[in-house]
Amino acid sequence: MNPRKPKKEEVPDSPVSMADLAKELGVSMTTVSRALSDHYSIGPATKQKVLKLAKKLNYQPNQMAAALRKGKSKLIGVIVPYIEGRFFPSVVHGIETAARKAGFSVIICQSNEDVANERKNIETLLNAQVAGILVSLSRNTRDFKHFEKVRKRGIPLVFFDRILEGDNVNAVVLNDREGAFQTTKHLLEQGCRRVAHFAGPQHLNIYKNRRQGYVDALRSFDLPLDEDMIIYSDMTLEQGTEGMKQLLSLPNPPDGVFAAGDSAILGALQLLKSRGIRVPQDIALAGFSNEGFTAITEPMLTSVDQRCEEMGQATVRLFMELVEAKGTPFYQRQVVLQPQLFIRESSLHSGKR
Amino acid sequence: MNPRKPKKEEVPDSPVSMADLAKELGVSMTTVSRALSDHYSIGPATKQKVLKLAKKLNYQPNQMAAALRKGKSKLIGVIVPYIEGRFFPSVVHGIETAARKAGFSVIICQSNEDVANERKNIETLLNAQVAGILVSLSRNTRDFKHFEKVRKRGIPLVFFDRILEGDNVNAVVLNDREGAFQTTKHLLEQGCRRVAHFAGPQHLNIYKNRRQGYVDALRSFDLPLDEDMIIYSDMTLEQGTEGMKQLLSLPNPPDGVFAAGDSAILGALQLLKSRGIRVPQDIALAGFSNEGFTAITEPMLTSVDQRCEEMGQATVRLFMELVEAKGTPFYQRQVVLQPQLFIRESSLHSGKR
DNA sequence: ATAGATTACACAATCGTTAATGTAAACCGA
């Protein structure tokens, strides 16, 4: 039985197909199809007729049919670790906005920080015949095996923010190293001489680079690198608190802390306040991500903005480039966004100068 | 030309079609299709064979083809005003998680608080042959005309959070009135006697109900309703600051404020602190949404949690019910979630008792 | 043992769009 029953009590409303247009105009479907896609072999008069009727009948092309025929849909798959906090929602926001402008819809998938889900997500997206896949890797993704299938099918693949370095991939990333460098440098310029660092998991490019930027800055000030001053964790608030405790218990505690994430630095701030240690006078603080709360705390927290919206837009732009460059030999494209340091009270006038 | 060229230098990899399975097994595609969907007319032995081969060849059904044939895909369209802050990302998170569990993928659309975009989004989703549409209305949506087409096509439609009341729609909402009632009651129980209210746009159900809950609470304490104590705005931080100024300039200022949103109450808090007015001793505060920052401010802000995750899950569940009840006569289904009041420092011991 | 029911599968049409190929008619220059 035909799933779309002709109900006589209701107007057939929308489902106007190309066949309807063709019959109405007395031309073939080919002509309609080509007129709508502005094919050269259709005369201008015919094109006009078709376009006019299409508008009049409010013809809406069936994306599924086109997708089936062409093997590609107008859908872009996005895989993110999760949709919470400030960063990923904002990037998704940027992606959705840019994609829609280009006529694409966005399918959202979450890996929940697990590579197994990432694999499943990829299958799902491939079955959905997506035109491209945009990915920010899960925390425990260590190789690209599951992306091979995507590459083989010739589907544009763009990574953003969290990538695996060294492999030949298209990616949009923040210049984390530069951001970390600027931030640490700023702390040093404010008079800090013993700057500690809260570092994240080092197999993730973002945390590795932030640590590197921190190291760079120390070096540029001819300061020694003290591994005791680097606390590794998953950058949660609690771990920030713990890390700060640890730092304070050192024989020679720091006078500044740069964290690779805002939650951790918030944890540190809370601990310091509870112990009556003044920020920034005694210890200056700076974080990373420019979370919403950084402008709310007292003192407000200095932090690095990750250009979430721009990252989303750039990722879609890169995808579009790949679509247009289809067929030309592969070459790696990387877009590096410049971070922006927001200097707030937590790092100003540390009084050491 | 066939868009999928047979490249001999690469394994054909994934695109295994039903036809491939059928040929391999020497049965018809019908049999394969029915075996995979567990149709009664296929013998158990045959089913096993098909299933086994499908697994072995890693057969993945082409969703587009099925969607085209059935007129329905495994996609759910979601329309939200935007993807920022805490509420919508979290609800989307919940929706995505629940939908994927049920075998659906989620397409995200933003209306950007404009009914014109909402209309476009609906067209997009209908063309994508979505199986259902989940919507939280834009700020300036005042009628349901553009949803008629969805209804006519028999596509399940579920509203969440922001709905238009009075119409026969399926919806998942928070009991905003109860949440507001409890919160205001709490302020009154803490000793407040002049509780003001920051109200949002009253054509939106959520803000209307929150205001109503506030009124209910005053009434239950036999307190007069003073319209001067109700400040209407869009509930931004700045408007919260302004509103607070306005309240302070009253001949008889309030000793408590309940805001229908957290940003506004934060604005109020900042103003009070800047003027040296103590919270909660002089003026107690409470907000709505349980934004992340409410646990960070000093004092921490009392607020109502909106059960974002649950709302997402419930919305998908309602959608699934509609799918299963397809054909049975329509009756309106409403799910009302109970809010949860998080009492924090900003409303405790206002010292008036 | 035979009519009737049930089981197990195949055939072929179909969803709406696309595109390779075919083919008239008009047009062009020499």
Added chain:
DNA sequence: TCGGTTTACATTAACGATTGTGTAATCTAT
């Protein structure tokens, strides 16, 4: 004026899965 190109369209076969209908073979009951 004739071979060859261009213009403007039609024919037709896909894309991959679904499903109403057809039909053997097996089973059940009387």
